[in-house]
Amino acid sequence: MLVALLLLLALSDGVRVNGDGGGRQCESSPALKPRPHTVSILEFGAVGDGKTLNTIAFQNAIFYLKSFADKGGAQLYVPTGTWITQSFNLTSHLTLFLEKGAVIIGSQDPFHWDVVDPLPSYGRGVEVPGGRYQSLINGYMLHDVVITGNNGTIDGKGLAWWELFSSHSLNHSRPHLIELVASDHVVVSNLTFLNAPAYSIHPVYCSNVHIHNVSISAPPESPYTVGIVPDSSDLVCIEDCIIATGYDAIxxxxxxxxYGIAxxxxxxxxxIRRVHLQAASGSTIAFGSDMSGGISNVLVENVHLYNSESGIEFRTTRGRGGYMKEIMISDIExxxxxxxxxxxxxxxxHPDDKFDPHALPLLDRIVLQDMLGTNITIAGSFAGLQESPFNNICLSNITLSLNSASSITWECSNVFGFSDSVLPKPCPELETFSHCLSLPSINMKTAVM
Known part of the structure; x- marks a missing residue:
């Protein structure tokens, strides 16, 4: 299975959209055309009473709609009701539409969840060695998939999973609500996601992903729940979303x-733009720490961050390799x-003892500008590696109002950069350069200061 996945993923590289991406993926929002064929989940015997298990109905409906892939695609309509189901797989040229008042609920019995191979870029389950539980809604090597609605809801009922995680009783790594693998032209919109066992939306090895107008929520105490996780994916837009989770928002x-290096x-x-983010114990926007394949050409703008442990955070360690570079973050409140x-x-x-401790990560050409913060405890903390310092960190027009509990403004080690109009005044390491380098590969507002 793992070998087959690797081969198919290699082939999928050929269907990526050409172009430099431009850094402004959200400027070209996809136009959602109506599908010529629509069926209701009711036609396949589903019962939305909050008690009946509807897995077979979802599987049969999608199998039937697969026959319309070469006829313009089809839509599976989920009407108002509470629809309990196990995992099911989508197909290409499909729209899954949840009507207002429609709630898809994932079964809380782990025995109802299949176990699948670990992702090849991770080598093992992230939480438990070996396989991982399959996510609630899945797609593999798909093209043109839309998951949308009239503010319908997908609820993972994650409490049982959180208790297994906290008690170290998991047999396999927790599932996500939506996971799309090696797929392209994906849209997720106009839905509410609640109580994910782990991640809410996980596009991995995907291209052309547009996630907009979604609301994601998990309780502050839910362990390591994350909202949206673009993973080894390109041409991604996340906009107009509200996310509040236990760990990271994005x-x-x-x-x-x-595994990621290979x-x-x-x-x-x-x-990423126009989002409101809250992360109880993690970061509202996090880069890494699993970043061995590299992260680059990212534009974050016009976002609101609140009631969180960390605002913007870059995470890595020895043995990761990879890079985080050419990233601009601006207009932040x-x-x-x-x-x-x-x-x-x-x-x-680390996943195991096979990692190379000499595989040092690179953090370079990061611009943060036009930021305003109130009730902040620590303005900034930068701790690079002595063998691979963080370089070209550029700060401009940043005002952070610290609270009375603040005893440290900035902490810096093994970092070099530039700052201009930053309050409170940053550490000397962030005044090393006389100007900020430009980021020519990102088509955005100039980063030259």
Whole structure:
């Protein structure tokens, strides 16, 4: 199975859209055309009473709609009701539409969830060695898939999974709500996601992904729940979303240590804008720590971050390899954040003892500008690696109002950069350069200061 996945993923590289991405993926929003064929899940015997298990109905409906792939595609309509189901797989040229008041609920019995191979860029389950539970809604090697609705809801009922995780009783790594693998032209919109066992939306090895107007929520105490995770994916837009989770709100990733290095697929050409984010114990926007395939050409703009442990955070460690570079973050409003900006070269664990400790990550050409923060405890914390310092960190027009609990403004080690009009005044290491380098590969507002 793993060998087949690797071969198919290699072939999928050929269907990526050409172009440099431009850094502004959200400027070209896809136009959703009506599908010529529509069926209701009711036609396949589903019962939305909150008690009946409807897995067979979803599977049969999608199998039937697969026959319309070469006829313009089809839509599966889920009407108002509560629809309990196990995992099911989507097909190409399909729209899954949830009507207002429609709630898809994932079965809370782990025995109802299939176990699948680990992702090749991770080499093992992230939480437990070996396989991982298949996510609630899945897609593999698909083209032209839409998951949308009239503000319908997908609820993972994650409490049982969180308790298994916290008690170290998991047999396999937790499932996600939506996981699309090696797929292109994907849209997720106009839905509410609740109580994911782990991640809510996980596009991995995907191209042309547009996620907009979704609401994602998990309780603050839910362990390591994450909202949206673009993973070894390119040409990604995330916009107009509201996310509040237990750990990270949005996390960009690209593989784990030697497995991510060998797989070698970066996350690049990502645009995030007009989002409201809350992350109880993690970061509202996180880069890494699993970033061994690289992360580059990212534009984050016009976002609101609040009530969180960390605002913007870059995470990596020895053995990761890879890079995080050519990233611009601007027009940020923060409120009630413990650490506004953080970058650590000492964050994260390793999948096994086969990693190369000499595989050093690169953090370079990061621009943060036009930021305003209130009730901040620590303005910034940068801890690079002595063998691979963080370089070209450029800060401009940043004002952070610290609270009375603040005893440290900035912490810096093994970092070099430039700053202009930053309050409170940053550490000397961030005044090393006389100007900020430009980021020519990102088509955005100039980064030259």
């Amino acid at each position: 996390a960009l990733k690209s593989g784990w240590d030697e 797989f070698g697929r970066p996350t690049e050409n990502v645009h 923060m409120k009630n954040i413990y650490t506004a900006i953080a970058a650590s070269g000492h964050c994260g664990s």
